[in-house]
Amino acid sequence: RLDKLIIEAFLAHEDEMLRAAQAIEAGIGSGQLALIPEQPDEADDDGTTATEGRLLARWAISRERNPGLRKRKIARVRELGLPLQCTVCAFDFSSAYGALGDGYIEVHHTLPLHISGPRETRLSDLALLCANCHRMCHRSRHGTTWRTPDELKVEMEMPARHPFQ
Ligand SMILES: [Zn+2]
Ligand SMILES: [Zn+2]
Structure with a gap:
């Protein structure tokens, strides 16, 4: 049954699936994927593997934890005189927690990764998020492991459709 689902998913999103396969292949080839420990966000709530794939999700989360990249993005935002706040909910850590x-x-x-491929990250590809919104952007749910801040904003404006789920 699972094989059938995978083949159906492949046929429905052939380009995306090929890019995902290439990204995984490049990650394995470069040895990067082998060095990344399992991430807490990569499995679905019910333990199933999402479309983007555990390996890709693991890689995506770990590359965001690159401290150099984070530092450069923050420096850039400050250079532009913009506030250091969540782009989805406007949460500001210094307003909430003071100096800490x-x-x-x-x-x-x-x-x-399955869209960008394993290319070098540009600062313009990075968005600032609070910890809650960030977790929601990565939550594995209904076969997806990733959403943009804009998509998250849309989710937040939607009324709850399944209050007992
Ligand atoms: Zn937020
Ligand atoms: Zn993220």
């Missing part, structure tokens, strides 16, 4: 929260924000790739 000063300079803290998480970065999220607005292009997933």
Whole structure:
């Protein structure tokens, strides 16, 4: 049954699936994927593997934890005189936590690996998010492991359709 589902998914999103396969292949070839420990966000709530794939999800989450990239993005935002706040909900760590929260924000790739391929990250590909919105952008749900901040905003404006789920 699972084989059939995978083949159907492949046929329905052939280009995306090929790019995902190429990204995984490149990650394995470069040895990067083998070095990345399992990430807490990569499995679905019910333990199933999402479309983007555990390996890709693992890689995506780990590349966002690159401290150099985060630092450069934050420096760029400050250079532009923009506030260091969540692009979805406007949460500001320094307003909420005072000096402790000063300079803290998480970065999220607005292009997933299966779309961008394993190319070098540009600062413009990174969005600033608070920890809650970031977790929601990566939550594995209904076969997807990734959403953009804009898509998350749309989700937040939608009324709950399944209150008992
Ligand atoms: Zn937020
Ligand atoms: Zn992210």
